[in-house]
Amino acid sequence: MKVIVTGGAGFIGSNFVFYMLKKHPDYEIICLDSLTYAGNLSTLKDVMDNPNFKFVKLDIRDREGVYKLFEEEKPDVVVNFAAESHVDRSIENPEIFLETNIIGTSVLMDACRKYGIKRFHQVSTDEVYGDLPLDRPDLFFHEDTPLHTSSPYSSSKASADLLVGAYGRTFNLPVTISRCSNNYGPYQFPEKLIPLMIQRALNNEKLPVYGDGKNVRDWLYVEDHCKAIDLILENGKPGEVYNIGGHNEMANIDIVKLICDYLDKPYSLIEHVTDRKGHDRRYAIDPEKIHNELGWLPETMFKDGIKKTIQWYLDNKDWWENIISGDYQNYYDEMYGKK
Template identity: 75%
Template sequence: MKIIVTGGAGFIGGNFVHYMLAKHPSYRIICLDLLTYAGNMETLAPVVGHENFTFVKGDIADRAFIYQLFETEKPDIIVNFAAESHVDRSIEDPEIFLQTNVIGTSVLLDACKKYSIKRFHQVSTDEVYGDLPLDRLDLFFTEETPLHTSSPYSASKASADLLVQAYHRTFKLPVTISRCSNNYGSYHFPEKLIPLMIANALNDKKLPVYGTGDNVRDWLYVEDHCSAIDLIIHNGRIGEVYNVGGHNERTNLEVVKTIIRELGKDENLIQYVTDRPGHDRRYAIDPTKIKTELGWEPATLFDEGIKKTIKWYLDNKAWWERIISGEYQSYYEKMYADR
């Protein structure tokens, strides 16, 4: 089995590469990544040199390059993680989100059609459903919930999601889609909530919390996301969408306070900053379909997963300190200086 993993130098893609090489020692994994600001070869350092692993630098939106890669490698499965993924960046500069998330996905779909690939799996997000009110804890996103996006990021992901479904309906392309809640765990770029708070708290820097911090996210330990995708690409029904989440809802403030407590820091590090425009209030996944059809359940609940994640950031300071000291710094200043 030969799998092209796009975006494999990023957070979830990188974890997926590690997971698949360990779980399926006979599979060949080709990681295709443009190495944007979010791509980090150090995430892949443990597998570089592995006999079943190859890294290829390139853009999923570069048609000639993608066709050449498919021609040469003749992959069985494509798992598409490659994306611009940060909501705040999409508010600053939406165009690159359309280029990578929409055009890039369409190029991959065309390549899958041209080379008769056995399976294209799209890694989508629960953000395509928009948000839920904070005072209706009985409501959850199911696969039937209408798409209703809030940010340029989620709009671009929803567009890609719909294109994937259209290629299945029109061209009978063998596709599957997963829509996942917020991930956390190792190799998470320190601009996202959990790694940002861990890194700042360790450096005794302020912990910027948007608004009042009462927005709710349904947290999924990244290895559980990897196990879900592994199941879907092997046993998921063609043309189907699977929601992936594990009823681990926490407010952003609860998450930040947990990190402070675990690190033995003081809550006066918390700094409330101007809310994100259009900030989604609550995400909550109903994972009944993947549970009943594929037998998937998350193995790691939040209270355990956050401890493991904090330990990883303590044990791997060099990984995130090098990110923080680079170009990331000017971006950070721009996003938080005036709030």
């Protein structure tokens, strides 16, 4: 089995590459990534010499390049993680989100149509469903919840989901979609909540929390997400959407306090800042379908996963210190103030 993993130099994609190489030693994994600010080749250094792994620097919007790669490699499966993924950046500059997340996805599916494929899997997000009110803990997102997006990021992901469904129906492309809640774990780019707070707390810097910090997210350890996608590739039905979530809802402010507790830092570092525009209040996934149909259940309890994650950032300072220099530094300074 030959699998193209797009966006495999990013957070979830790289964890998926590691998971698949370990779980399926007979698979060939090709990582296709254009190495934007969020992609990091050093993340993949431990697998670069693996004979079953290959890295190709390529943009999913590059139709000619993508077709050439498909012609040469004849992949069986494509798993599309490649995306612009940061909501704040999508508010600053939506265009690149439309180009990569929508156009890029259609280029990949056109290549799948042209060269044939056993499965195209689109990695999507619970953010396509919009948000839920904080005072209705009984409500959850189901696979048939209408798409109702808030940010340019989630709108671009929802647009891609609609296109994937259309390619399935119109061209009989064997597609599946998974919509996952917030992931955390090793190799997450330090602009996202958990790694951002860990590294700022370690440097005794202010911990910027949007608004009242009561926005609720449903957190899943990244390896549990990878396992769910692998199950969908093996036993999921073409044309289907699967929600993935850990029933682990936490308010942002509580996550930040927990990080302070683990790192023995005072809550006085926490600073409430102007709320994000259009900030979604609560995301909550109902993962019944993937549990009932594919037997998936999350294996990592949040209290264990967050400890492992914090320890990983403590043990791998070089990785994130390198990242928060150079190009990223300008953006980081603009968003969170100069150090």
